[in-house]
Amino acid sequence: MTDSPLDPKSEASAGLMQYSPENLVPFGPVHPSLKEPEYFKLYLEGEKIVQVVPRIGYVHRGIERAAQDRTWVQNIYLFERICGICSFAHSMAYTQTAERLTAFEVPRRARYIRLIIAELERIHSHLLWLGLVGYWTGFDTLFMWVWKDREHILDLFETITGNRVHKSFITISGVRNDLPENIIEPLKKEMKYLTGRVDYYSDLVSTEETLVARTRGVGRIDQDVARRLCPVGPLLRCTGIARDIRKEDPYAAYDELVPDVKTSNQGDIASLLLLRLEEIRESCRLVTDAIEKIPAGNVKLAVPRVIPAGDSVGHIEAPRGELFYFVRSAGGMKPERVKIRTCTMANILTATEMLKGHTLADVPVVLTGMDPCFGCMDRIAVVDVAKGKEWSVRGEELRLHGINWYKPGRQT
């Protein structure tokens, strides 16, 4: 065992010497219940999980660095690709943060359209998650039904923006296109349909015995844990803390259409199921209200090529929770630095806390409970605890390290 921070065998930094390696069950990075690679060290006592150590960085994509080589407008499409589920949330957070450096007043109609797309995306993200819970608990019928209903939202996306997943719809100073003609009635009809489905699913997840047995009391956290570990989004709201950026720091048109923040005080997976369904219902209401009250007018101003110099921080309520963007401009065609704090980054420690005390069979359900998106989250930091310093690794150093690592005959 070495002290090198690049040596994954080094346990010095994790403070885990008291747990013997015989009790370690590796979960990931490649595991059937993880759709994205991430490694969780599970320390067991018998069947019970006593300690969980997440190890992140397996799908680090260097997007923050890539952003520095692209223009302001090109970056919108780059940041969309951080996440395939909440792609609009990322592009909106970036656009709003960049807009703060400019003197633009985004047209009201554009702000309403942004709200509609963002809320549709919340519905789609929550439905996708509900389907996945069905999948992890072996309830394939729920999975198929929910995903079939999710198709309605994707079709709406296609009608409005032209794309199903990466909408490429937002732009600095507004949105790229106006709503298509005759969208009001179909949108209202779909929202009504989905509200009906949500009623049905709420009934189903709270009465279906096998599903209740798998979720009630599983992954329970209380407010103290939540205050200590600072999760965001539904994971925080399910402990009874009503925090929602849409209400606390309104953006888009949330100052005029105020969402009702739903909370629960159970803090387990069963309450997360009901909470997210409530949020879908609320989003349906917001979309219906927005399409009725939408004002006429422009949807964008002239899109700038250059953003004035300055620093800006912005945050929005993505489907998974609070999403932070930091943008620094030197006044040029490209951003000088973009820093992203995704929701999963904030939630992953809480998820490890939720796992403690449960059995191995609960791991997929609990990990899904936080709605993980490891691809969005991954980052690399090199820390030497012994010397108390932190530094970045250059590409060439990493390459050499990789060559050394895989040298034949290396002692592991």
Added chain:
Amino acid sequence: MLDTIAEALLFPGLTFFVWLAFVFEWLERKTVARMQGRIGPVVAGPAGILQPVADFFKLVGKEEIIPAFADKFVFEFGPPLFFAAPAIGVVFIPVIGPSALVSHPLDIIFILFILAFSAFMAAMLGYSSAGRYSTIGIGRLILQYTSYEIPMIIAVITPALLARDLSLDGIVAAQSGEWFIFLAPVSFACFIVAALAELEKPPFDIPSAKTELVAGWMTEFSGRALAYVKLTKNLSYVFLSAIAVTLFLGGPLGPMPAMVWWAQDLLYLVYFLVKLFAVGFLIFAIRSALARVRIDQAAGLFWTIVTPLSLLQLGIIMLLR
């Protein structure tokens, strides 16, 4: 003698039941897909009916990989033995008449032995492959087996008690008046629940939970071995449904007008198939409507609910008869 062997191998014996196993898989995939809002197989044959056959022959033609630290003898000779259990069992099922091809006064004991042997072979196969997922899967399978076997045995001997006969022929004959499902409905329900556990169908697909254990104890199998393991599981599916039909639904019996012998045989076959598919559909419906329970919850369910219920039904019948 020779025609009995021919019947056992062709109709209504092994070949017929293997054909039924393919039809069952197709029906399961099709009905479950319809229940879930999908279409199901459509490519091979009309409405995709040949899809299970195509899948089987595709697997047979694939490369077989034997894990380096597997117990090679058991790993290679296990699948045929695993297949043999339900394949031998099917000849005891009366299909085209009130009596089966092979009949013995102690049929029920042999059927119970076959069911136990199936689970035993699954455990042997899983342990022989020595994979991590297989080992965990087998641990769960054995725990599940110890939970469901007792209610299943009690549910199987209840009809025997009603008929005062341990042979399947005798049980079928005793149901010429009233089917045992009406006399012992709880036993039938317990049998179906235990059969779901034996077949590893939701909510008891715990030993092969795909989101936790890839394919459970079948993870390391590939090629021909996997093809036979899968066929065996489908054959067990038909076999257990057929036992349910024989024990509780009167087997092939039904209203029988006076006709030539072959027309009567045909009518018996139709009755049998209708009942068999009815039991099959019951299992499809249950499996697509439920989520998977945890192994401790499954054990709790069997020991605290299913076993006492089946014992209660047995006790009531013993008191009344």
